[in-house]
Every structure is written in C-alpha cells, then in structure tokens.
Amino acid sequence: MTTNGAPLVRMENIDLRxxxxxxxxxxxxxxxxxxxxxxxxxxxxxxxxLIRVLSGLYTPTNGRVFxxxxxxxxxxPKLAIELGxxxxxxxxxxCENLSIARNFYxxxxxxxxxxxxxxxxxxxxxxxxxxxxxxxxxRANVGADDEVSLLSGGERQSIKIGRSVAFxxxxxxxxxxxxxxSVREREHVNHLALQLRDxxxxxxYITHDIFQVHKIADRIVILENGVKIADVxxxxxxxxELEQIIREGGRTGASQEVA
Amino acid sequence: xxxxxxxSRLGRRADVGAIVAAAALLVVFTAFDFNGFWSFFTxxxxxxxxxxxxxxxxxxxxxxxxxxxxxxVGSIYGLTAIAFITFAAPLGVPLAFLAxxxxxxxxxxxxxxxxxxxxxxxxxxxxxxxFFYRGIIYVWSGGTADSLSKANRVEWLTNLLGGNWLWFxxxxxxxxxxxIAFQLILTASRTGNHLLAIGGDxxxxxxxxxxxxxxxxxxFAASSALAGFSGIVTVADQPQTHVTLGEQMELQAIxxxxxxxxxxxxxxxxxxxxALGAFIITSVRxxxxxxxxxxxxxxxxxxxxxxxxxxxxxxxxxxxxxx
Numbered sequence: 001m002t003t004n005g006a007p008l009v010r011m012e013n014i015d016l017r018x019x020x021x022x023x024x025x026x027x028x029x030x031x032x033x034x035x036x037x038x039x040x041x042x043x044x045x046x047x048x049x050l051i052r053v054l055s056g057l058y059t060p061t062n063g064r065v066f067x068x069x070x071x072x073x074x075x076x077p078k079l080a081i082e083l084g085x086x087x088x089x090x091x092x093x094x095c096e097n098l099s100i101a102r103n104f105y106x107x108x109x110x111x112x113x114x115x116x117x118x119x120x121x122x123x124x125x126x127x128x129x130x131x132x133x134x135x136x137x138x139r140a141n142v143g144a145d146d147e148v149s150l151l152s153g154g155e156r157q158s159i160k161i162g163r164s165v166a167f168x169x170x171x172x173x174x175x176x177x178x179x180x181x182s183v184r185e186r187e188h189v190n191h192l193a194l195q196l197r198d199x200x201x202x203x204x205y206i207t208h209d210i211f212q213v214h215k216i217a218d219r220i221v222i223l224e225n226g227v228k229i230a231d232v233x234x235x236x237x238x239x240x241e242l243e244q245i246i247r248e249g250g251r252t253g254a255s256q257e258v259a
Numbered sequence: 260x261x262x263x264x265x266x267s268r269l270g271r272r273a274d275v276g277a278i279v280a281a282a283a284l285l286v287v288f289t290a291f292d293f294n295g296f297w298s299f300f301t302x303x304x305x306x307x308x309x310x311x312x313x314x315x316x317x318x319x320x321x322x323x324x325x326x327x328x329x330x331x332v333g334s335i336y337g338l339t340a341i342a343f344i345t346f347a348a349p350l351g352v353p354l355a356f357l358a359x360x361x362x363x364x365x366x367x368x369x370x371x372x373x374x375x376x377x378x379x380x381x382x383x384x385x386x387x388x389x390f391f392y393r394g395i396i397y398v399w400s401g402g403t404a405d406s407l408s409k410a411n412r413v414e415w416l417t418n419l420l421g422g423n424w425l426w427f428x429x430x431x432x433x434x435x436x437x438x439i440a441f442q443l444i445l446t447a448s449r450t451g452n453h454l455l456a457i458g459g460d461x462x463x464x465x466x467x468x469x470x471x472x473x474x475x476x477x478x479f480a481a482s483s484a485l486a487g488f489s490g491i492v493t494v495a496d497q498p499q500t501h502v503t504l505g506e507q508m509e510l511q512a513i514x515x516x517x518x519x520x521x522x523x524x525x526x527x528x529x530x531x532x533x534a535l536g537a538f539i540i541t542s543v544r545x546x547x548x549x550x551x552x553x554x555x556x557x558x559x560x561x562x563x564x565x566x567x568x569x570x571x572x573x574x575x576x577x578x579x580x581x582x
Binding site: 077078081087089091092093094095096097098102103106107108109111118119120122147 | 271443449452455456459462464465469527
C-alpha cells in the first residue's frame, strides 16, 4: 500500500520534553498501511503524547517523522487532516447541538453557489451522512437531521468512524474508542476497526485493555514512562505474556524488539 | 409531513419561543387594544425602535451563540453615531458613514483580538470596552450634543438611512434585509455552521479543523458593525446626539437576543429570534407607555419578560421535540 516500500509512518528517535518532563524518550516505531496496531500502556505511559505528534498537536523536541517516505518538518493539526490522518476520540469530534448532517461535514462543508453566494449543500450533506448511518449500523429511525444529543455513545463512535472512512483517510487513530460503551457497542466498534484495516487503512488503536486489543490487533506496541518497551506481532505472544510486560513496566530489562 | 413532525421541527428551532410569543402578543394587543396598537404612530414607533434595537440584538446574538458576550455594543452604538455626525461636517455624509463604520468595525476587531489572541474573558474585555468608548464619547463631544447640518440632512445617504418609504422608516426595511442576510449566514453558510459548532462544543469544532479564532472574530466584528450601523440609522433619522446615546442598550440587546432563543452558554441562537425579541420588548414598552404606566416600569417589565421568555423557551422546545 505504500509507495517506494517505506512504511506509511516512520517515527525515528522521538524525544518530547515539556520543560524538564520527558514525555517520550527515543521512541522509534514504524506503522504500515493495512495494519491494525494496538498501542498499549498505563496512564501516563506516553500513548496519547505519541499520537498527538502524529496528529500534529505536538512538535517533537528531537527525532524525525516520515509520512509515506517524506519527512514531516511542520506539525499542525490541519496538515495532519490534509495528509489523511484522523484521530477519533471519545469526548470530542461531534457537536451535540448540531444535526448529524452538519457534524458530518463540519470544517469542510460542501457549498453550492446560488447567485454567486456559497450556500451549504444540504442535499449532499444529508445524502452522504445518511449513507454512513446505514452502513455503520445505526438505528433505522435515526435521521440525518437529528441532533447528535439524541444518540448513544456507540452511535456517536460509529458516526465518527464512518465519517473518517468517507473522507478517504489513510490513518485512523482510535483513542480509547470503547470506553463507556456497552458490550454489544464495543464489539461493533471493534468490528468497524477491523473493517477499516481490511480496506487498507492504518489503524492505531489506543487502549489500556491488552486483552481486548490482542484479539483484533496485528501488532502490539507497549509504552511505559515514555519508552517503547515492546513491539511484537500479536501471534508471537499471548495477551497474558503482554500483560506481564506491562505489569513489570519493562523492568525485566529485555525490551522485546521483534519489528 | 405530518402535523406532529412539523411541530417537532418547529421545536428544534432556537427561536420557537419568540415566534410563539410575538404571535401571542399581536393577538393580545389586537384583542385588547388599550391605546390603539394598530394606530399609525404606534406602528411607526414600534417598527422603528424594533429596527434600532433589533440591529444591535442580531449582532449580539451572533456573539452569544459562540458562547461569548459583547457588553460594548451600547457604547459602540453611541460612539459610531457621534463619529458619523462629527465627520459629516468636514467630510460629507458618504465618507463620514464609511469612517464611522470603520471605527465600529475596528472596535469589534480589538474586542476579538483580546478575546481570541490574548485569551481574555469576553465579559471583562467588552466591559472594559463599554467604559472605554463611553469615556471617549464624553471626551470627544465635550459633553455637548451635536447635530447634522441642514445640507447634510438632505444628502441622499442620510435619506436612504433615515428617510421614509411607504409610511415606514427606511431603517425598518434595512433591518429586515439585515435579519434575512444574517439568518441565511447562520443557517445556510459555512461560517454559520462554524459559529454554532463552536458555541456547542469548541473542542470538537477545533478537532475538525474549524478556525475558532476566525469565526469569533467574525462574530465580534459583525456585532460592532451592526451596533454602529444602528447608531448611524438612529441619527440619520433624528440628527441630534447626546453623550448618553446608547447607554444600557447592551442590556436590552442581550435581553432581546435571549428572548429570541440565544443560549448564553452558546450553540443556539437565531437572527429572526433576536429580531422578534426586539419586537416583543419594544411593543411591550409602547403598550406600557400607552397605558400611562410610569416609564420606569419599562425596565421592571423587561426583567419579567426575560424570565418568562426563558421558561417558555425551555418548555416549548422540550414539549415540541418529544412529539
């Protein structure tokens, strides 16, 4: 899926310091297209920090980031969006006071010119969001004009995921996508994550539930105190073994480098 | 469409309360015609002051629905009016209009800069502006009232802004155009979608690449521009100013915006609602005057109208939506 054989995303020796606090220490990791990677670690391990570099919110203190073989020298959320890197977070992404159709295209609304003035293209907004509602398994009675405030947590996640697919993204970062979801909704979201991978996207799945992500991920990357302590294919270690690594916080010394 | 889905759609509108209340008021004033509400002079006065307050309220509701507040509109209304009259003598009316509007917009951009770039709370920023520009008015005018010269009163632009057409003040027609334009911006443009999104959930709007600073800058600039425009329309019709021109107008404008369905926490509001809110406040005022109530009652009544409006708004939108 990548041009010139390079990984889709390559992070090399990333350091990130906030004052004296080292959030990331010499983290090197590659991500390929068509891969579902579980990014695991305790709270404060650096998972979200690493992802914020990828989504353009943080600029690394040291180290290099390549996307599709090209080095990234300027970090900004807008650039990440343009490159097709999308982060799906539990708490943000949808405005409750707006309809599904308005949320769907928020920030990149299609317009239709009437008398030279750019008016929102409601037909396109409704049709496209209705298609996602249908494809991503929302209740039949949910309409494109319904406000997001009426939807359940799982339905909101489904819309965010559906939206990221519709916009032809290349990297989907799911930040704790199944927190506060019911069992059935969680399975649905995990199923969607696999579906995205099968379409050739890179899916980075952040969680601290190793058992859940081990079932669906191709590869597991574990961070601890800003350091990568494991990077293994899912088939090579059981979830119990991986949990052991997390519990010991990499103190056993041997970093499990398999990548 | 079934009747209940029509009602449910109506219930989603921010301005549903104002629409119902304005309709109810018209019925009441028609049924119990205390002092000739439908009389020529009352209609003329009500429509004109609705326009003047409504212009300010439409701008105010843009700011409110992004979750901010603009307390400076009354002072900017007065400052722009005085600037227009002062500049008209040396520059002529058209240039004075442009220069006065430039001052209004600049004042809005300064508010926006302090809120967006310096990250200050809009209530404090615009409270400072309220005092600052009111002070400028006192210093600039030296406490005396000024007025347009005879030649400038018959200038075409003065007539366009302050003249009459079909028995109504031109300001009323200009107001209707402004309301339609801003209602379209709010409901059917990208800027409107961004304003509503920011007011509803600015973190989510930001995550979708919405430029929050730009949208808020638009809201503050539009608010000042409309307040200034209203000030010019006021003095084009009655060309004398006073240093207290526009005092407490910010409070009436906020009241009109809130009666019109603007949510102070942001994410909800409508230009039509703000216009109807201005109409409700103004018509109640003229009815009170007509009934011979002491003028001080007006303010008391605005307070009552405000509380009732919020209760009715919440109740109506909750009830209609469940249909």
